[in-house]
């Protein structure tokens with residue numbers, strides 16, 4: 277319940293924890309850590325072969341060249357402090373033109389919501405009268421306002437669909453996932469995404485061994501034949517200390533996408549292992565602990581996480597709040613009931629999360645309170661308990677149940693949606709080995 281670490285030690289331990297975390301995020305040395313480099317593999321050749329044939333077949337014997345008139349758009353990047361009026365003025369148009377484009381009752385109201393970084397473009401006719409205005413929100417989204425015969429402007433939102441290509445990458449870890457993945461050409465956000473997929477089973481700081489292998493199939497989004505950004509990881513595998521884990525992305529009929537094992541079990545667990553980030557264990561589950569404040573043998577039926585005051589505390593699973601209030605030496609405490617079998621308890625909070633009250637439902641990861649030292653506590657920490665059928669279990673060691681698997685009636689859809697990506701993961705892993713031998 278209580279930890280009596282001198283503050284200095286606590287800070288030292290926290291900074292060691294922080295350094296460990298940084299090792300994963302920032303490369304500490306220039307050592308190259310993958311003994312394979314990324315070989316770009318084109319995965320779309322099979323698909324595109326046929327369309328090439330088709331397009332050849334329809335090439336006309338005679339082609340007529342039509343010269344499209346060149347449109348001279350005047351384009352400005354929206355900066356902070358810009359107003360619609362100032363942008364029109366930069367382009368040489370007065371407020372009357374602006375109100376005309378906005379239309380009666382500001383019917384073209386998209387134009388009133390402009391943000392720094394967006395672009396606005398103006399097109400005039402030979403009489404220098406405004407004919408079109410284009411608001412370019414992103415590479416994918418723009419709003420086109422066009423003058424009709426009556427002189428009024430009408431707006432239309434234009435969305436572009438990026439072309440999705442599939443890419444493959446793999447590597448072997450020498451010292452850290454981050455360095456090996458970086459050497460294999462993955463971006464920092466892809467590495468974090470990858471670590472999140474397997475993070476329920478693998479601790480990427482403590483469990484990693486030299487020789488661990490990873491591979492992934494991911495999307496690359498293209499616009500006008502140029503790569504515009506990386507898309508989602510659609511299938512991935514990780515071999516940790518000889519044990520192979522595989523995951524595949526599936527979008528359920530309700531639109532929510534999650535990662536599953538190839539046989540449909542969730543990669544997620546029903547509970548987070550640790551309900552606070554940036555914390556270290558200051559006192560373990562121990563049935564014969566000498567209490568640091570009472571100096572008596574008192575069982576410690578939970579795990580203490582030292583963290584600075586105000587650190588958010590997350591509900592470790594979906595459930596219902598059955599207690600949110602003072603509770604003796606526990607101080608400000610939240611107890612969450614998860615189904616019939618499980619309850620979790622969070623003590624010594626400085627304050628409760630917004631809207632967290634008895635009877636309210638909470639989601640996994642939702643902030644239910646903040647670290648403090650209310651009740652019998654010598655310093656800010658979270659005391660966390662995990663009960664199975666009313667019996668206290670060690671939160672660090674308890675076997676966590678998987679989140680819900682694919683329901684039976686979605687299994688067929690799951691298999692057909694994920695088949696291609698799994699096959700790519702396996703096939704390209706094999707051809708990669710061949711390519712390396714060449």
Ligand SMILES: [Zn+2]
Pocket residue numbers: 277278279559576578579580658659660
């Ligand atoms: Zn405790």
